[in-house]
Amino acid sequence: MTNKQISDIFLRIADALEIKDENIFRVRAYRTAAQSISGLTRELSEIYREDSAELNNIPGIGKDLKKKIEEMVSTGKLEYYRTLMEEFPKGFLDMLDLAGLGPKKLIKLRDELNISNVHDLEIACIEGRLEKIEGMGLKTQEKLIASIKHFKKKEGRMLLPEAHERARDILSHLGRSGNFKKAEIAGSLRRGSETVGDIDILALADDEEKAMDHFAGYPYAERVIAKGMTKSSISLESGVQVDIRIVKEESFGAALLYFTGSKEHNVKLRALAKRKGWKVNEYGIFRVSKSGKETRVAGRTEEDVYSSLDMQWIPPELRENRGEIEAALEGTLPKDLVKVSDIKGDLHIHTTASDGKADIMDMIKAAKKKGYKYIAVTDHSKLIKIAGGMDEKRLLKRAEEIRKIAGREKGIKVLAGIEVDILEDGRLDLEDHALKELDIVVAAVHSKFSLKREEQTARILRAMDNKYVNILAHPSGRLITKRSAIELDFDSVFRKAAEKNIFMEINTHGERADLNDAHCARAKELGCRFAINTDAHETIQLDDMPYGIITARRGWLVKDDVLNTYSFSKLMKAIKR
DNA sequence: GCCGTTTTCGGCCCGACTGTTTTCAGTCG
Numbered sequence: 001m002t003n004k005q006i007s008d009i010f011l012r013i014a015d016a017l018e019i020k021d022e023n024i025f026r027v028r029a030y031r032t033a034a035q036s037i038s039g040l041t042r043e044l045s046e047i048y049r050e051d052s053a054e055l056n057n058i059p060g061i062g063k064d065l066k067k068k069i070e071e072m073v074s075t076g077k078l079e080y081y082r083t084l085m086e087e088f089p090k091g092f093l094d095m096l097d098l099a100g101l102g103p104k105k106l107i108k109l110r111d112e113l114n115i116s117n118v119h120d121l122e123i124a125c126i127e128g129r130l131e132k133i134e135g136m137g138l139k140t141q142e143k144l145i146a147s148i149k150h151f152k153k154k155e156g157r158m159l160l161p162e163a164h165e166r167a168r169d170i171l172s173h174l175g176r177s178g179n180f181k182k183a184e185i186a187g188s189l190r191r192g193s194e195t196v197g198d199i200d201i202l203a204l205a206d207d208e209e210k211a212m213d214h215f216a217g218y219p220y221a222e223r224v225i226a227k228g229m230t231k232s233s234i235s236l237e238s239g240v241q242v243d244i245r246i247v248k249e250e251s252f253g254a255a256l257l258y259f260t261g262s263k264e265h266n267v268k269l270r271a272l273a274k275r276k277g278w279k280v281n282e283y284g285i286f287r288v289s290k291s292g293k294e295t296r297v298a299g300r301t302e303e304d305v306y307s308s309l310d311m312q313w314i315p316p317e318l319r320e321n322r323g324e325i326e327a328a329l330e331g332t333l334p335k336d337l338v339k340v341s342d343i344k345g346d347l348h349i350h351t352t353a354s355d356g357k358a359d360i361m362d363m364i365k366a367a368k369k370k371g372y373k374y375i376a377v378t379d380h381s382k383l384i385k386i387a388g389g390m391d392e393k394r395l396l397k398r399a400e401e402i403r404k405i406a407g408r409e410k411g412i413k414v415l416a417g418i419e420v421d422i423l424e425d426g427r428l429d430l431e432d433h434a435l436k437e438l439d440i441v442v443a444a445v446h447s448k449f450s451l452k453r454e455e456q457t458a459r460i461l462r463a464m465d466n467k468y469v470n471i472l473a474h475p476s477g478r479l480i481t482k483r484s485a486i487e488l489d490f491d492s493v494f495r496k497a498a499e500k501n502i503f504m505e506i507n508t509h510g511e512r513a514d515l516n517d518a519h520c521a522r523a524k525e526l527g528c529r530f531a532i533n534t535d536a537h538e539t540i541q542l543d544d545m546p547y548g549i550i551t552a553r554r555g556w557l558v559k560d561d562v563l564n565t566y567s568f569s570k571l572m573k574a575i576k577r
Numbered sequence: 578g579c580c581g582t583t584t585t586c587g588g589c590c591c592g593a594c595t596g597t598t599t600t601c602a603g604t605c606g
Contacts (some may be wrong), residue, residue, distance in 0.1 A: 007593060016593070020603075023578080024589090025578070025579085025588085025589055026578050026579090028578085028579090029578035029579055029589090030578075032578090033578085033579090045598080059579090060578090060579070060580095061578050061579085062578060062580080063578090063579090064579090065579085098606070099604090099605085100595090100603090100605090101604085102603060102604050102605085103603095103604095104602080104604085105603070105604085134597090135596085135597070135598090135603085136596085136597085137596065137597060137600075139595080139597085140595095140596070140597090141598060143596095165603095187606095198606095200606090218601090226593090226594055226595070226605095227594090227596095228593070228594060230593070230594095230596095231592095231593055231594065232594095233605095237605090243606080245593095258591095259606085261606090263590095263606075266590075267590060269590095270591080271589090271590075271591050274590080275582085275583090279590090279591090280590085280591095280594075281590085281591060281592070282591085283592095284591095294595090401580060
């Protein structure tokens with residue numbers, strides 16, 4: 001079983017226990033464990049195989065949950081979960097996904113109207129039966145109808161680039177009102193999560209009421225979910241929710257911290273403050289006297305809040321409770337997290353020689369415009385016929401052309417390379433005598449994604465034995481909303497990469513974000529270095545670099561971990577065979 | 578069910594908005 005599956009089961013158990021009105025802290029323990037598991041950088045099954053005692057070191061996992069995890073990874077099932085689920089009709093717990101419906105109302109609906117799934121609920125709402133229940137009314141019924149409509153659309157989360165674009169548009173809408181003195185993005189978008197469920201905005205305003213009216217008047221708002229003086233929410237046509245909070249200037253830093261999250265990060269900070277007898281909330285950090293009087297200690301900026309807790313300011317990408325708080329307390333946060341301006345080139349791009357849309361000159365011009373010092377042209381190899389992949393003969397001719405052009409170009413170095421396919425048996429799609437002539441070789445899997453774990457791992461390890469390979473491109477092969485990662489023993493691949501001096505790619509193309517943040521952290525732990533590449537097939541895709549940087553930062557990578565932050569001469573030394 | 582520089586027992590983050598009430602419970606983040 002995967003971490004995702006185990007974490008989902010714990011969440012469902014928590015839902016079930018809450019409906020059964022069990023101890024709320026027991027419920028919370030399951031949720032904490034689920035969260036903790038989904039943030040892990042290694043698979044539980046692997047930890048279990050190697051040394052199951054290690055499971056105890058995972059925060060939120062104690063004696064009981066450890067046992068449940070062991071049962072799941074060894075048998076693929078959990079008896080406790082199975083019997084628990086038998087107590088509910090099928091689809092009953094799904095109703096908790098409806099906005100505005102929690103365990104308390106759900107129990108009422110079951111006991112008084114005999115509702116057991118979303119379909120029953122929809123009919124009851126349409127027939128107006130909810131109004132008659134104490135504590136519910138017409139509004140509740142209308143809201144639930146809207147929630148069900150949204151639920152049916154199954155609108156998922158947005159990918160980070162799309163969310164960024166939407167958020168920018170909302171900020172410029174706010175800018176047009178004249179009432180907003182400041183507006184900043186918070187939430188998972190600021191932390192750079194690969195998908196974003198809703199957009200959070202924090203603002204300062206002169207006239208809160210007018211400001212909120214303006215916000216609610218956003219042209220793409222489908223409906224206004226809530227509107228108050230300090231907090232409002234709208235939902236967009238796409239089903240995405242946008243929340244805004246307006247705070248006072250002296251609280252802005254505390255509020256930004258609070259609404260950036262993650263929740264786990266915040267909970268830990270609060271506990272830390274509480275131990276000092278202080279209190280942290282979205283308005284600031286306060287000293288609480290014995291008589292209960294509160295004195296403000298900090299709140300205007302995030303830096304104030306962190307430093308009043310005797311810790312370093314923590315970059316938003318790290319705020320996932322993966323050890324950043326401990327590091328900030330000790331003053332050992334990574335000093336030189338990689339940033340966009342560190343990047344000196346792109347080492348994986350395509351041109352019209354295979355399936356790119358721009359020719360090499362356009363790509364070079366665009367790269368120069370970004371201030372890059374070098375770029376590697378890496379078109380496809382012959383296996384990818386449909387993309388115009390090259391055989392040895394065409395490749396060598398192409399390399400010659402690239403070198404000719406490179407000789408004419410001032411201010412940028414152009415490397416002749418290839419994105420060579422890894423065949424099913426782990427051989428490469430091109431002969432060594434051709435690879436040898438190139439400056440850089442990027443190897444990648446584009447076929448046979450569903451091989452068994454052992455075969456897939458052996459395949460890739462064998463490819464890495466080829467001494468001409470410099471970069472392993474998009475190692476997991478996943479596409480966030482379309483295709484899951486290949487089955488692979490990542491640790492073995494990372495160890496081999498470290499040993500063979502092969503750089504692991506963080507690919508920003510489309511839905512890849514591959515490696516992801518957790519992979520980056522683990523690969524670094526095992527001694528790997530990285531290349532952040534756009535895999536651009538047209539000039540505009542060269543602009544996707546920041547998304548790879550965010551992933552790298554979330555994996556705690558520093559400048560020196562990343563090949564394409566190196567100067568040209570250092571780069572050439574690093575990829576010398 | 579977890580956890581420990583207050584603790585192996587007794588805690589476990591905190592505040593805003595909504596709807597249905599008339600002082601608050603439920604939900605959400």
